[in-house]
Amino acid sequence: MEFPKENFSGWYNEVVEAAGLVDKRYPVKGMHVWRPYGWKIMGNIDSYFRKIFTEYGHDEVNFPLLVPETEFKKEAEHIRGFEDEVFWVTHGGLDPLDVKLILRPTSETAMYPMFSLWIRSHADLPLKVFQIVNIFRYETKQTRTFIRMREVHFFEAHTVHRTYDEAEEQIQEDIEIWKKIAKKLALPYRIVKKADWDKFPGAVYSLGVETIMPSGRTLQIATFHQYGQNFSRPYGIRYLKEDGTHEYAHQTTFGMSERLLGAIVGIHGDDRGLILPPEIAPIQVVIVPIVGSKKERVLEESKVLYQEIKDSGFNVHLDDRDNYTPGYKFYDWELKGVPLRLEIGPRDLENNQVVLVRRDTGEKISVKREEYLDMISKLLEDIQKNLLSRAEAEMNDKIKYMESIEDAKSFSGVASVNWCGSEECGRLIEEKTDKKIIGSPLDEHRPGRCVICGKETNILAFVAKPY
RNA sequence: GGGGCCGUGGGGUAGCUUGGUUAUCCUACCGGCUUUGGGAGCCGGUGACUCCGGUUCAAAUCCGGGCGGCCCCA
The missing domain is CATH 3.30.930.10 (Bira Bifunctional Protein; Domain 2)
Structure with a gap:
């Protein structure tokens, strides 16, 4: 990128x-x-x-x-x-x-x-x-x-x-x-x-x-x-x-x-590319074999892992391209937003383990062969939840209640202001903020005074620049 | 709605002012050998001037238009 x-x-x-x-x-x-x-x-x-x-x-x-x-x-x-x-x-x-x-x-x-x-x-x-x-x-x-x-x-x-x-x-x-x-x-x-x-x-x-x-x-x-x-x-x-x-x-x-x-x-997404929610990812787990000196053994084992993961109901892909190095593949799948990467190499074979890497946090986790399927399931659920909760937190930070039209105009996110609901005031809000009223939140109300006419109201208007 | 910038191998650039066989790099692609725990190396090769019209002996270059992309303002 x-x-x-x-x-x-x-x-x-x-x-x-x-x-x-x-x-x-x-x-x-x-x-x-x-x-x-x-x-x-x-x-x-x-x-x-x-x-x-x-x-x-x-x-x-x-x-x-x-x-x-x-x-x-x-x-x-x-x-x-x-x-x-x-x-x-x-x-x-x-x-x-x-x-x-x-x-x-x-x-x-x-x-x-x-x-x-x-x-x-x-x-x-x-x-x-x-x-x-x-x-x-x-x-x-x-x-x-x-x-x-x-x-x-x-x-x-x-x-x-x-x-x-x-x-x-x-x-x-x-x-x-x-x-x-x-x-x-x-x-x-x-x-x-x-x-x-x-x-x-x-x-x-x-x-x-x-x-x-x-x-x-x-x-x-x-x-x-x-x-x-x-x-x-x-x-x-x-x-x-x-x-x-x-x-x-x-x-x-x-x-x-x-x-x-x-x-x-x-x-x-982030600086490395996409991050896909596991629930809709075409590939949920990508296996990147690190063949090293034990090419045959590692590839053989990768295929076993592939089948096991597939049989457990996950979308899995085995990246066995041998004209690319592991590092290249890491970047490639990160760019494509694959939620989980599984690495397997000679060291893992020796220790009877695999390495799992989360796309959302970058965290690397070594896990024993007996437990790795459960771990995949748990991590995919975690990633799904984490993506939503951190996106919700970011969205909440971008919505702010404001009492003046000037604040609403200069704010870079969504300004929430009181609005009497009249078209006249609504148009003026849009004109004076140089933004649009994207609507009134269904489940949020707050008593205050219309930022234009000063009439008491509990109606809010979200004021922002829409795409 | 208004203004601006831009279009050259798959990707990024230079060349345009002052018209004359284009070129370069990383990257991509093809072949070969060596490689593989965070974007591998070497050698060889493939591949482009956005389209239409005009000016001209000659257009990537100048002029007009189309199509397309991007940015800023409202």
């Missing part, structure tokens, strides 16, 4: 390529190539999504990438929110299309015409589906790997309910699901309610899951939206109630993206 992590931009740009996650040289702005290692990590995250959402009663679906202009333009606010950032398909071959098509920037307008066909009666509800697809947005600002892309690897769950309250319950369930995901990815976060002018286009309200990158800028890594009947009306998603009358359904969505990987990279 050429850049230290203090130079976060340089470090981040370097590590995503050096660790083998992506190749940014693809010649279209905001689009990169996922390389095998990066795609495996993303795949592990996706696999967990499939597992947990299925457990919560969602079914996986897959909708087309293209949406006709006529469907796209049914919900007024939604159009206004997205029309300046969609890619258009205007031609088939050389012929102009009668009905132009968009590349989905999100899938409401692709799904909801179909939902209106699928849903007839209350017995069809709730409908809970999700898909993992790529979406496209014509970003004009500078793009950044995983964080702001024109093609985005995207997860979206869509639900349809009979009543607003049932939709509200769904959002509570979404939060419950998110908490498990956050633990799996070892990501610290705060859930905020987005300001009214900042909600998803077409939503009644939006909740954002925010984390903080080492630069002090916030990153929105998941969203929950309450749509109420805002989409069901224009798309005609109605159901027949028990009493024989029709009613428009209430809907929600839960969205996440490759930004999660960006957060993992940024939050856990």
Whole structure:
């Protein structure tokens, strides 16, 4: 690594390529190539999504990438929110299309015409589906790997309910699901309610899951939206109630993206490269044989270890490349963020032991052969917990309650200030701090006076520079 | 939204002002021998001027545009 992590931009740009996650040289702005290692990590995250959402009663679906202009333009606010950032398909071959098509920037307008066909009666509800697809947005600002892309690897769950309250319950369930995901990815976060002018286009309200990158800028890594009947009306998603009358359904969505990987990279990595949470690491344990004078014996033993670790259910890799020295391999796997390294050499053979090295702390542990499998299991759990707890501590340090607009402006992290909740004061907060209100924390309140108008309030606003 | 810097082997640089067979280093890659407990050594080799247009006898170099990357400000 050429850049230290203090130079976060340089470090981040370097590590995503050096660790083998992506190749940014693809010649279209905001689009990169996922390389095998990066795609495996993303795949592990996706696999967990499939597992947990299925457990919560969602079914996986897959909708087309293209949406006709006529469907796209049914919900007024939604159009206004997205029309300046969609890619258009205007031609088939050389012929102009009668009905132009968009590349989905999100899938409401692709799904909801179909939902209106699928849903007839209350017995069809709730409908809970999700898909993992790529979406496209014509970003004009500078793009950044995983964080702001024109093609985005995207997860979206869509639900349809009979009543607003049932939709509200769904959002509570979404939060419950998110908490498990956050633990799996070892990501610290705060859930905020987005300001009214900042909600998803077409939503009644939006909740954002925010984390903080080492630069002090916030990153929105998941969203929950309450749509109420805002989409069901224009798309005609109605159901027949028990009493024989029709009613428009209430809907929600839960969205996440490759930004999660960006957060993992940024939050856990260090000067040596990535550090992956064991729960999603494609390789949890890498065996580096140090062959020395006993090449045959060491390699033979390495293979035995490999099989034992694999049989214990861990993702293990044996690095038996003989054109690289052990030192080279150490650096290489550290760069790739493998949580645990197992070294075995002549000395270990003699002492009937192996050496385990933690990626998160660098600690080296010699352990007897009889105990090493248990130790691997324990260390991986420790690393998972340690990554989360130290990231949480860092995040807490970056959020500070402030009583004045000036303090909020000069603070490099997230300033938490009292806000009366009015749009007028909110806009002024943003103007005077040169930052954004990323939202009001759901579970945090504090009595005080609005930093603009002085009105008493217990509402807080998180003020920060978002990505 | 505004401003700036930049694009040369896989990676990093020099060459550009003043047009004339490009070059260099670490690194990467290929072959060979020796190596292996924190980025191995030696020898030999492969490999590039972002694209389009213009000016010119001649363009990496000058001019225009596109595409792409990065930084700063709002």
